[in-house]
Amino acid sequence: MAYNATKNPTTDLRERLYIPELLRGLAITTRHFLRNLFNPRDTNTQVVDRKGPNLVSTVSYPEEKTPYPPGYRGLHRLVPRDDGKPRCVACYMCATICPAQCIYIEAGEYETTDPSSESRVIEKYPTQFVIDELRCIVCGLCVDACPKDAIRMDTGLHTPSEYNRSGFVWDIPKLLQGPPVSHPSDPWNKRASSAPPPHQQREPHTRVGEGLVALKLPSGEPHKRTEVTDQAIPVTRFLKD
Amino acid sequence: MKAFTVLVAIGVIVGALFGLSALAYVVGGLLGPWAWVTNLLILVLGFVMLIATFLTLAERKWSAMMQNRIGPNRATIGLPGLRGRSFGGLFHVATDAIKMLTKEDVRPRIADPLLFPLAPILAFAPALALFAVVPVGPVVTVSGHRVGLQIANPDFGMLWVFAIASLAVYGTSLAGWSSNNKFALLGGVRASSQMISYEVALGLGLMGAMMAFSSLRLPDMIAGQTNHLWGSSEELGILGKVGIPAWGIFLQPVGFIIFFAAAFAETKRTPFDVPEGESEIIGYFVEYSGMKFGLFMISEFAEVVILSTITTGIFLGGWNIGFGFDSTLTRALTQANLGWLLGAIYATIFWVKVLILCYVQLAIRWTFPRFRYDQIQTLGWKILLPLALANIFVTGALILVDPSLRALAVLGFVVIAFVLALTLRRPEPAGAHDTDDAHLPADAHGHAPAPLPGAATASHH
Numbered sequence: 001m002a003y004n005a006t007k008n009p010t011t012d013l014r015e016r017l018y019i020p021e022l023l024r025g026l027a028i029t030t031r032h033f034l035r036n037l038f039n040p041r042d043t044n045t046q047v048v049d050r051k052g053p054n055l056v057s058t059v060s061y062p063e064e065k066t067p068y069p070p071g072y073r074g075l076h077r078l079v080p081r082d083d084g085k086p087r088c089v090a091c092y093m094c095a096t097i098c099p100a101q102c103i104y105i106e107a108g109e110y111e112t113t114d115p116s117s118e119s120r121v122i123e124k125y126p127t128q129f130v131i132d133e134l135r136c137i138v139c140g141l142c143v144d145a146c147p148k149d150a151i152r153m154d155t156g157l158h159t160p161s162e163y164n165r166s167g168f169v170w171d172i173p174k175l176l177q178g179p180p181v182s183h184p185s186d187p188w189n190k191r192a193s194s195a196p197p198p199h200q201q202r203e204p205h206t207r208v209g210e211g212l213v214a215l216k217l218p219s220g221e222p223h224k225r226t227e228v229t230d231q232a233i234p235v236t237r238f239l240k241d
Numbered sequence: 242m243k244a245f246t247v248l249v250a251i252g253v254i255v256g257a258l259f260g261l262s263a264l265a266y267v268v269g270g271l272l273g274p275w276a277w278v279t280n281l282l283i284l285v286l287g288f289v290m291l292i293a294t295f296l297t298l299a300e301r302k303w304s305a306m307m308q309n310r311i312g313p314n315r316a317t318i319g320l321p322g323l324r325g326r327s328f329g330g331l332f333h334v335a336t337d338a339i340k341m342l343t344k345e346d347v348r349p350r351i352a353d354p355l356l357f358p359l360a361p362i363l364a365f366a367p368a369l370a371l372f373a374v375v376p377v378g379p380v381v382t383v384s385g386h387r388v389g390l391q392i393a394n395p396d397f398g399m400l401w402v403f404a405i406a407s408l409a410v411y412g413t414s415l416a417g418w419s420s421n422n423k424f425a426l427l428g429g430v431r432a433s434s435q436m437i438s439y440e441v442a443l444g445l446g447l448m449g450a451m452m453a454f455s456s457l458r459l460p461d462m463i464a465g466q467t468n469h470l471w472g473s474s475e476e477l478g479i480l481g482k483v484g485i486p487a488w489g490i491f492l493q494p495v496g497f498i499i500f501f502a503a504a505f506a507e508t509k510r511t512p513f514d515v516p517e518g519e520s521e522i523i524g525y526f527v528e529y530s531g532m533k534f535g536l537f538m539i540s541e542f543a544e545v546v547i548l549s550t551i552t553t554g555i556f557l558g559g560w561n562i563g564f565g566f567d568s569t570l571t572r573a574l575t576q577a578n579l580g581w582l583l584g585a586i587y588a589t590i591f592w593v594k595v596l597i598l599c600y601v602q603l604a605i606r607w608t609f610p611r612f613r614y615d616q617i618q619t620l621g622w623k624i625l626l627p628l629a630l631a632n633i634f635v636t637g638a639l640i641l642v643d644p645s646l647r648a649l650a651v652l653g654f655v656v657i658a659f660v661l662a663l664t665l666r667r668p669e670p671a672g673a674h675d676t677d678d679a680h681l682p683a684d685a686h687g688h689a690p691a692p693l694p695g696a697a698t699a700s701h702h
Contacts, residue, residue, distance in 0.1 A: 014663045014666065020660055022608075032306065033604070038243065
């Protein structure tokens with residue numbers, strides 16, 4: 001493989017004449033040209049596995065996508081529960097650890113007086129969960145920090161292109177996607193009986209049936225906003241509009 | 242399936258060439274003595290400019306295929322039936338033109354107000370004027386008139402080519418000077434010195450062919466190449482007279498190489514692209530934008546086409562098929578009074594040869610690294626010029642000895658055989674470097690590298 005530098009190439013008559021080497025070079029180029037011109041391209045996204053006489057090694061990106069390796073950190077998603085609500089309990093762990101400070105959360109509380117409310121098992125939920133994908137540095141610390149397995153980066157997608165910055169600010173309807181996740185240790189799974197919980201059909205904060213549904217507050221009550229005093233985080237709020 | 246598509250595309254190209262040639266002959270026959278007007282329009286605007294325009298696409302697409310890429314394929318038209326189909330990047334030609342024409346035309350404040358806009362014109366016009374003396378098809382009788390696809394046929398013939406080719410350097414050096422930019426000036430100076438070095442070899446390289454065909458006019462040279470050096474004296478059925486034609490490349494292989502190299506340097510394309518020097522000084526058109534820059538680019542491709550036509554006319558037999566068919570085809574179509582068909586067929590053959598030469602030029606541009614500046618001057622003055630002078634003396638002596646040109650042809654075949662034998666010789670055995678072919682990333686697909694065609698047979702010699 002290695003070029004043997006002991007031989008002086010200028011002593012070779014063929015290389016000194018230049019024309020024969022020129023013709024050989026043209027032959028190589030032309031052979032590549034004809035092979036790629038007359039043969040269909042193998043579109044296997046694993047380029048090293050491509051077969052056939054066509055030598056093109058391009059992957060035409062939007063049409064052909066190379067699958068990402070396991071563990072690839074892609075676009076965030078908020079993991080849904082079995083009933084479609086986010087698993088998130090608005091604990092602020094991810095927003096706190098985020099080195100880019102791109103996560104903004106507003107927490108809402110379930111009513112404690114209503115005996116049938118979810119507050120028997122969960123106290124809080126996010127009324128706003130916003131990630132500024134432009135500020136995100138894709139470090140994955142939020143995924144590690146989440147105690148509820150509520151945020152993941154397993155979508156295998158890039159952040160899609162947008163025409164303005166506000167399009168990169170993803171909120172709950174856009175983030176809540178993917179297959180639901182259920183753990184036996186989840187508090188709502190620790191019920192006395194296996195009967196369906198009575199609150200299941202009530203309208204809580206979000207209900208993602210068809211996908212993108214506007215945020216709703218519980219039962220038309222006045223919005224209980226959790227006051228955010230830290231000035232660094234709410235920057236994403238102003239980007240939103 | 243893809244091979245079929247490619248063959249259809251080639252057929253469309255050849256059909257378009259044939260149709261345009263037939264149109265030129267028919268309209269020329271109707272106009273009679275005013276045929277040079279339609280020749281001017283159809284040959285220059287139709288053939289040369291269209292081929293040059295499509296060469297801008299071909300350069301990118303073909304280079305992509307030589308380098309195992311796909312090339313431009315994203316421009317599409319959102320019409321029903323066309324949506325999402327790129328046709329091999331065909332629409333990139335239109336998008337390029339629109340881009341060039343609508344870009345802002347920046348003129349530097351300190352640039353010369355008169356010469357700065359004049360330079361692209363001076364670079365572009367000579368390229369087209371060169372084409373005036375090139376005959377594309379034979380002179381045939383169409384509706385009572387003698388029609389040939391040539392704009393002008395003066396006695397001085399090739400001297401016109403030399404004169405106008407030297408004028409082209411005014412455009413580049415003026416562009417370099419009037420831009421008031423040091424890099425542009427460097428490019429212009431390089432261009433002019435390169436032109437001076439290669440103009441001599443350009444002229445002297447053709448001298449042998451002029452002596453062999455004893456004419457300066459391209460039609461006479463092409464007519465001289467219809468003769469057979471060795472061949473059957475009577476016709477063999479439909480094949481007609483079969484034999485080895487007196488093509489310029491057989492008579493003058495050295496002259497062909499000298500002329501091709503010198504003309505390549507005149508086009509300022511990559512092995513000789515120091516005036517442009519994209520990687521160092523950007524070149525004489527560094528201050529130009531918009532369609533002024535586009536004129537420089539399109540003149541480069543027009544020069545490629547015109548150089549191919551001249552080379553075809555002098556060295557590749559022009560419109561002749563050469564080895565057979567010529568006599569029967571001419572007699573059959575002349576007797577049937579189908580002069581336009583005969584002319585169109587021959588003109589198509591001419592343009593196919595031109596396209597093949599265009600491919601060779603593009604392949605050379607994408608195969609070879611650039612020459613250093615001193616290498617360019619060395620090649621021009623120390624190699625091509627003495628070689629051209631020696632070629633003139635040897636050619637003259639052999640023509641004097643044997644006016645039938647056979648002695649010249651024997652020498653030519655010996656030279657060609659020598660070069661081919663060197664080319665096909667098996668490379669140096671172990672210890673020396675193998676051909677680079679085995680290490681190409683192209684073969685990273687797991688295929689064994691195919692030997693060069695003929696390499697195995699040459700080893701038995």
